[in-house]
Amino acid sequence: MLAATSQVLVRNQDVFSDGHWLLCNPADPFIFRELNTASLFGFHQYFDQYQQASDLTDSRYHYFGAEYKSKVPLDGAVIYMPKSKEHARMLISNIASCIKPGGQLLLVGENKAGIKSGAKLLEPFSEQVNKIDSARHCSLFCAQLSKGTPPFDLKKWQTRWAMTLSGTELEIVSLPGVFSHKELDEGTKLLLENVKRVPAGKVLDFACGAGVIGCFLAKKQSDMDLVMSDVSALALHCAAESAKANGIQCDIIASDGLTDVPGNFEAVFTNPPFHTGIQTNYAVTEKFIQDLKRHLRPGGSVLLVANRFLKYPQALQENLNKVKVVAKTTKFTLYSGIA
Numbered sequence: 245m246l247a248a249t250s251q252v253l254v255r256n257q258d259v260f261s262d263g264h265w266l267l268c269n270p271a272d273p274f275i276f277r278e279l280n281t282a283s284l285f286g287f288h289q290y291f292d293q294y295q296q297a298s299d300l301t302d303s304r305y306h307y308f309g310a311e312y313k314s315k316v317p318l319d320g321a322v323i324y325m326p327k328s329k330e331h332a333r334m335l336i337s338n339i340a341s342c343i344k345p346g347g348q349l350l351l352v353g354e355n356k357a358g359i360k361s362g363a364k365l366l367e368p369f370s371e372q373v374n375k376i377d378s379a380r381h382c383s384l385f386c387a388q389l390s391k392g393t394p395p396f397d398l399k400k401w402q403t404r405w406a407m408t409l410s411g412t413e414l415e416i417v418s419l420p421g422v423f424s425h426k427e428l429d430e431g432t433k434l435l436l437e438n439v440k441r442v443p444a445g446k447v448l449d450f451a452c453g454a455g456v457i458g459c460f461l462a463k464k465q466s467d468m469d470l471v472m473s474d475v476s477a478l479a480l481h482c483a484a485e486s487a488k489a490n491g492i493q494c495d496i497i498a499s500d501g502l503t504d505v506p507g508n509f510e511a512v513f514t515n516p517p518f519h520t521g522i523q524t525n526y527a528v529t530e531k532f533i534q535d536l537k538r539h540l541r542p543g544g545s546v547l548l549v550a551n552r553f554l555k556y557p558q559a560l561q562e563n564l565n566k567v568k569v570v571a572k573t574t575k576f577t578l579y580s581g582i583a
Contacts, residue, residue: 247271248380263319273297314342325353331421417485455483540583
């Protein structure tokens with residue numbers, strides 16, 4: 245079944261009848277089969293949605309990355325409202341720069357996800373913004389691009405911030421839409437404060453975000469082969485920039501869970517996600533825990549931090565050995581386990 249936001253687009257599919265159109269971060273891949281337009285492209289900042297859409301329709305019409313660069317000027321585009329308004333502003337600036345003068349830029353989202361501010365988000369690019377539909381607890385706004393749109397520069401949206409922890413200094417690069425943008429979150433801080441040893445060999449920072457954990461580990465242990473993985477193109481971009489800023493060599497891998505992460509590791513360190521958009525979703529981390537043993541060498545370890553209310557201990561105990569609580573605060577618990 246289509247997501248509610250995609251159902252709203254289908255209700256208004258006459259809007260997409262002509263020209264080249266782009267869907268940005270669609271909530272589900274099936275929308276590409278439902279809209280009757282001859283030329284429909286997909287821009288995906290999340291690798292799982294990119295893979296699913298590429299499997300359903302011609303992969304040549306889909307692009308995965310941190311920013312979109314159009315080879316063909318677009319007649320219009322639809323952005324699915326992201327969780328962060330700053331992320332929305334960045335996407336709107338990016339996509340507006342790829343649309344022909346006079347083209348249309350649409351913003352769709354659930355009411356509980358902040359779409360009510362859609363008109364204000366679009367106003368800098370248009371003299372006329374209209375709400376063209378409201379259904380399924382969602383709203384759809386349309387802007388006719390009547391104002392000049394400057395070229396998009398992703399670097400202008402980057403934030404560089406410094407951190408020092410346990411005597412280790414780092415420079416981190418982050419973008420809107422990346423976990424813990426502009427700051428060190430409490431859970432990651434708890435994990436890093438309790439890193440007693442970083443083994444030599446192959447080490448994974450899973451769900452790396454801006455690369456804080458991976459860069460910290462590499463500073464602690466120069467004789468390691470660091471891999472950082474994430475489902476988000478924005479996170480992977482930031483992790484690569486953070487590694488560069490700190491003089492760290494590593495592999496950056498786009499992966500939905502551990503599916504596309506090759507090899508086995510001496511250790512895995514992670515502050516895994518439990519949200520998909522605004523929805524709570526434990527499935528990614530639960531699947532990660534189930535698959536973890538196959539990606540650890542015998543005796544390999546995992547250090548995982550999570551909100552205290554999340555029920556991961558049982559899953560860890562079912563799939564690993566010597567599972568224990570390393571440290572905890574009023575909000576977070578740090579777990580360790582051995583393969």
